Amino acid sequence: MLRIPCPWCGPRDEPEFRWGGEVPVLRPGPPEAVCAAAWAEYLFMRENPKGWVRERWVHACGCRQWFVVIRNTVTHEIRATAPLGEPLPEIGP
Amino acid sequence: MLERRTPLESMPEGLMPDGLHLAAVRDRGLLLLQSASSPAMQQALERELGLPLPAAQQVTALGEYALLWLAPGQWLLDLPAKMTASIETALGGRLEATLAAVTDLSDALISLELGGALAPEILMSGCSVDLRPHAFPPGCLARTALAAVPAILWNPGAPERIRCLIECAFADHMLSWLRSATRR
Amino acid sequence: MSRHAHRLERGGRIDRSRPLDFEFDGRRYEGFAGDTLASALLANGVRIVGRSLKLHRPRGLIGAWSEEPNAIVQLGEGETTVPDLKATQVELTEGLVARSVNCWPSARADVFAFLGIFAPLMPAGFYYKTFKWPSWRWFEPAIRRAAGLGVAPTRPDPDRYEERHEHCDVLVVGGGPAGLAAALAATRAGVRVVLVDDRPVLGGALQWEEKLIDSRPALEWVAEAERELRAASHTRVLTRTSAFGCYDHRLVALSERVAPQSRLPIRERLWHVRAAQVVLATGAIERPLVFPENDVPGIMLASAAMSYAAQYAVRPGTRTALLTSTDFAYQAAKALQARGIEIAAVVDTRADPGEVAADARRAGFAVLAGYGPRRVHGARAVRALEVARLAGGAPAHTEQSPLRIECDLVCVSGGWTPTVHLFSQARGALRYDAQRAALVPAAGPKGLQCAGAAAGNFALRECLTDGFAAGRQAAKAAGARADAGVAPMAQPERCAVAPFWSAPHADRRKAWVDLQNDVTRADLALAVRENLRSVEHLKRYTTTGMALDQGKTSNMNALGILAELTQVPIPEIGTTTFRPPYDPVTLGALAGRRIGALYHPLRRTPLERQHAALGAVFEDFGAWRRPAWYAAAGRGRQECIRAEKRAARGAVSVFDGSPLGKIEVRGEDAALFLDRMYYNSMRTLAVGRIRYGIMLSEHGVIIDDGVCMRLAEDHFLVSTTGGAAERIFSGFEEWLQCEWPQLRVLVTNVTCAWGNIAVAGPRARELLALLSTDIDLDPGAFPHLAVRCGRLEGVPVRIARVGFTGELSFELNVPAGYTAALWELLLARGASSGVRPIGVEALQELRTEKGYLHVGTDTDGRTLPADIGMGDILARKSEDFVGRRSLMRAEAQRPDRLQFVGLAADDPATLLPVGAHVLADPQTRRGSHGYVTSSCMSEALGRSVALGLVQAGRRRLGEPVEIYCDGRLSSAHIVSPHWYDPKGERLHA
């Protein structure tokens, strides 16, 4: 069970959070201008890397804020978390 | 005028084993304050009540008023029930020009207080936040899960006491959970 | 045999003044307080304590604690019985009743023992090879009966189980010398420490190895260390507590057996410990040797024999041969001799054991160096050990001059295996250390380290210094500043080992590798011949290292043998993954208090007590407990529901709608935001008006429906279905925080702040007129789909002219605290109008005959707006909204999509079952054109009504169809879903 540091509430157990997938995912628009392939890319295609990934989580059972987490998908190590839109370290190798 | 009731009306109160004490916190009102601008909220509260905004995971208190941090841009004002309507109107007026909202949640949440040296341990049988005095001193607040339901827990400053704010629909669940947790 | 026949005259940490009666396999025995079930059985001369899993061979005690593979017992009887405990870990209590598992009627006389003669027929992979035809399911029941380990109780467990979350700076697992040293160092450094040990007493191996620490008897040091730790307010010591799982980010799960003398009526407590630093001082387990017939009762780990003699004053045998490849056996020989056990010989597989053997010879021990085991004589008990000289110690040994050593106990000592289960569970890497002949911890996750024997430091001196250093380092990493002082000290000792993975020609007779799972060296060889060379394959094919045992005594030997067989060095073979639990955990401990009413938290409406008083039959609808219907004396369910429906259609009904989700949306961009959240346009909604709307996922699929009310230009109230409130509110927050943070909108979930009572029926207005309110209820001033805020009976109210019944309807929203009083007032005042409370069942039937769809019932995970007849809105709305692009896909435009329609059975008395399919081809009964989603008998229409999703359904109105369910066909026609009041005149009354 992960221990995730919420940027506002501090480290909490994983069941208090909900995972929201990789970021950034840009929502394409307007709808008429979006080709089927681009829409499918937005809906379904993700990197799913083995290693460091940038993803968003929400502290659903706490402050209900979404934030960004840099996590290693192999070791589950969490390198950093930050509110949406705030700078985070680059995810290197 | 209709009679106002709470799910805690038939709650048995008083001393429990091991010096524990469970009580409903009654005659309190709760106002949810939301604002896109903390300075505007800060100003409104200071002018209206003289209360400073608490930092994250903190509570500020003055007399019969306590201001609980809930989230960035969100606070909960715990106040005497009889003051709720007038403060709601007054704060609403002061915040009119900004993106802000004042919502009466007095009926949405129940407030319980568990006292006694063992209170943190009892709550920690269903809560993964460390509530022992060294980790959860007076003025400390945690929004977390208690007994598998969302809860706002805070230390009101009195020794060995923890307040729990729970969605009123879970009142029965919480009372039976507390009963089972304290059964000896 | 007399009681305590094998009890030593003196010594042991048992209380001879407190004899305890107990029963094993139906026979009565006596032990002492301080005994384990295993030590008490040995003291009574019971040698056969279990039967092997596949072949039901008689088995004796090998170990003295959690490493024991054979003595698996069922403890107690009736509802409190516990299966699959190790007799070595069961503390003896007065009146204890236990039986061996996997045998009948007892381990001594097992009727399945005949299976032994079929041994050649049960090689590795036997199950997979033999029971495939006609199918595994055909054989399974019989095999499970013969092979099961223990039985589950059939009645509810009356005992209580607790749960605790704990946080600390340093968690030390293991209270042996290394763990005690680590806990002392961390405690002295001033951080919060938790020390756990699964035994009733601290000290680990110091309980039976008589050594000196800081020049004093080790047990004195243990006692003093325990006093110091227990006296420290920031340190918690937990004994009888097994750390069984180590998870991400240093979460360690403990299962505490609450001491029998505790004043709390709790059997076990589950701890979730989150530690900043974890020190795993879990010790090491001695390895048996693999040689023919090495499972005969009377063959025991040398450390276990020492433990029985020293801790429990039990003589595991009278004359013993020690069979070893390490220096440790010489310590054991001395210790056992000191307890009065005759040492027949020390048989050392090493050609030149060096000084340790010379010392032993000088002390008068017979040492056979360079000898290895040939076989054991005796079937139900050891009678003699036959050994032979090994040729040069090379794997291809030759046999010469077999020697027969008469003995009734063979102590085996094949080296030590660090207990790295927890380390490995947490994804710590292991490395093969050839000098120690063991897998030792290598790189581990942050904040997790092994210390002492668990790290391969088997000598006491190194255990103490390593443990102390680990405790000091962990405390420092956790932020300690105080100094931990000086590490305790012990004498150096010899710990050399030369691995002897298996005896030559071990495959001629059965040489056991995994005693619990009945796996022999020949099974491993067969698996390798069949090319199952990966250690993970080998484990599953042969079952070695599985089940309760988790390979405690077998894993390393299996690995060594696999290396021999495949000629691949051990480091390249790797090891299997260890998984929790290290030791079995009861389901009671895992469930804790989350049973019965506390299993799943349910929300209750503010009218719970009022419903109960009215005879409500409650059911769970999502997270809410709601009245399904109201029971009346002498009337059945259907009759009651019919009466409720009649009231709603003919007079007036009240319905508790409090679970409806209520979300306030405020701010200058509120309309714009809701336009993006709803499929329907909300910007065009006038103040004081209500619009029905549906919400979509980005896939275009309908996820919820409800009404949206505009209370002011910049203030909306969104109403969601009861089960969707949290989901929709979370969705609002996510869109606002992640996608459109620039929108000037605030959302607030007020679901629980307001109670909701729907007053519906032709006499609804008449009833409301009896209440005092400042709101004009006249249809001209307050039309259908309008909302008014004001006061009702002196309290704030929001009245919405909406409903789910299809009748004139007012939803009264009042602050939740006033709901009960308002409900009681409505029932009292409405008595003359024929008011009745209605439950969810009646409401569902009313909305079905009205043709109102229920999202999730009449829609599925593919239903798009056009499928429910709302396709035309898309063309009229120009703005983007969630899911819009997905509605433009070719798939979304197909004319043959499933569409929402009514289905009329040709026989009005026939109720079309929900889930029944509309046949594509009635002749062949093949293919589906859709299915029935809702169905009921309509009171108002005097016939059955149904709704469904049918391919191209709206184009096929009036078409006859055949509906199939469970072999039965019903004829029906596709019709409009609007069965009742299709023009909606009653809504506008």
Ligand SMILES: [Zn+2]
């Ligand atoms: Zn948070």
